[in-house]
Amino acid sequence: MAEFDTIIIGAGPGGYVCAIRAAQLGLKVAVVEGRGTLGGTCLNVGCIPSKALLNATHQLHEVHENFEKMGLMGAHPTVDWAKMLAYKDDVIAGNTKGIEFLFKKNKVTWLKGWASIPAPGQVKVGDDIHSAKHIVIATGSEPSSLPGVTVDEKTIVTSTGALALGSIPKSLVVIGAGVIGLEMGSVYARLGAEVTVVEYLDAITPGMDAEVAKAFQKILSKQGIKFVLGAAVQGAEVTGTGAKVSYKLRKDDSAHEIAADVVLVATGRKPYTAGLGLEALGVEMLPRGQIKTDGHFATSVKGIYAIGDAIVGPMLAHKAEDEGMALAEIMAGKHGHVNYGVIPGVVYTTPEVASVGATEEQLKEQGRAYKVGKFSFMGNARAKAVFQAEGFVKILADKETDRILGAHIIGPAAGDLIHEVCVAMEFGASAQDLALTCHAHPTYSEAVREAALACGDGAIHA
Ligand code: NAI
DSSP: OOEEEEEEEOOSHHHHHHHHHHHHTTOOEEEEEOSSSSSHHHHHHSHHHHHHHHHHHHHHHHHHHHTGGGTOOSOOOOOOHHHHHHHHHHHHHHHHHHHHHHHHHTTOEEEESOEEEEETTEEEETTEEEEEEEEEEOOOEEEOOOTTBOOOSSSEEOHHHHTSOSSOOSEEEEEOOSHHHHHHHHHHHHTTOEEEEEOSSSSSSTTSOHHHHHHHHHHHHHTTOEEEOSEEEEEEEEOSSSEEEEEEETTTOOEEEEEESEEEEOSOEEEOOTTSOHHHHTOOBOTTSOBOOOTTSBOSSTTEEEOGGGSSSOOOHHHHHHHHHHHHHHHTTSOOOOOGGGOOEEEOSSSEEEEEEOOHHHHHHTTOOEEEEEEEGGGOHHHHHTTOOOOEEEEEEETTTOBEEEEEEEETTHHHHHHHHHHHHHTTOBHHHHHTSOOOSSOTHHHHHHHHHHTTTOOSOO
16 A cells, blocks of 8 residues: 555546646656556547548548649559558557656656545555545546447447458448547548448537538548438447448438448547446536536545546547646645636648637627638648648637637648637737737748738738
8 A cells, every 4th residue: 555645547648647747746646547558548549549540541642632743653552551550559659658758757656457446535456555635537538329339349330449440441431420530531531431421410520610610521521521411320230241320310300221341430428437436435426427526626525636538528638638737736736727718629630620719609699799800721822832722710809809719720730720829819819919920931820810810901812
């Protein structure tokens, strides 16, 4: 039995970042992780491996679509799927080992095994019971199940199985047009699979600014991804040749079936808190399975905290990281804070889609007077040079004060560009502040400035 200031359960982006910051602030910290490697879902079976496959298949797409346009002639590469998966695994290993190194550097103890909390102040791992002043639950989330669909991770898969299929399917049905469905759908579409996305709602990517979502769907359709919208999936089953999905169109209740080699279920995730013993401890939960916390990440039981996907808010690695850092500050007797109004969201397709702050729909709902500054990448020289001029930057600003309320970008490197607006929003900037900032030419960032200019007297290259 060892004594710690803080024991964190879960070594995903929330848990490991919390651990490192808490150790940097002088606390004696341990992290319990039962998976063989650190980094949680994000590094092992989520954000990082999917980015590796997105990168590899994007390169392939570039070769097929754009190389000859640039005078790069010659034989097109063929895909060695096993090697592509090995590359993905190398990327995972490089990152998970990096966290191990950071733990050693910061003197964070890794307690290997699965944890439970037998009593406040105690964490059980295997047969050992450790004590801690603070216990942090950072156990993340797992794919939510869909009635009538049994996942076998071979033919009917979640994102985990989709990252390690035995072979490239000829056809793929994706259930759910959310982030996972579209990122993984893009990977397999670029590898030649016929991809059909079946979505319950009448638009893709719920919550995204509607104008951007519409443009996004159009671009993905051009890339060959098919969409069946307004379709409630009733079930999916494995057949002799693959799987079939049954759905009902909501507009007329008509029943349909669609067959594919592989079915990806991407209908959302739910908090993963099983086995911790929270019920016996009396930790209060919310109706949708999240752990209830106050503004300082404290649960209803003294000394037990929770962060990340296990509590309310967007299920994003960087939201968990920010909560982890803030909580470490709080546990060290300082002030930790997360600004939930400025959390970017990114979809890593090509083009990327990124957003921060309010959507136009939200502003309308709030009855807020706003203005829109938009700029198409068609007017951006750099984007045109790399065949990525589809898409636009849209900045929403208060009509009276010009303060930036939100930004939505679909286009090259959108996931990086968005941070310029995030910083501006953190500083309470106006669109004019962005517009008056010198931007290097030729860069994609100029499109952000032009959108900011469009909130005022107008963009230059429009
Ligand atoms: P999601 O919540 O983003 O999307 C799920 C979609 O499935 C929704 O559009 C929903 O309407 C649809 N759906 C639900 N039930 C259905 C049914 N019976 N028939 C047809 N459609 C149905 O969930 P997703 O994509 O699984 O992602 C899970 C979480 O992981 C999200 O919170 C997401 O933000 C996060 N994530 C973030 C990434 C990123 O930031 N790049 C990458 C991957 C995941």
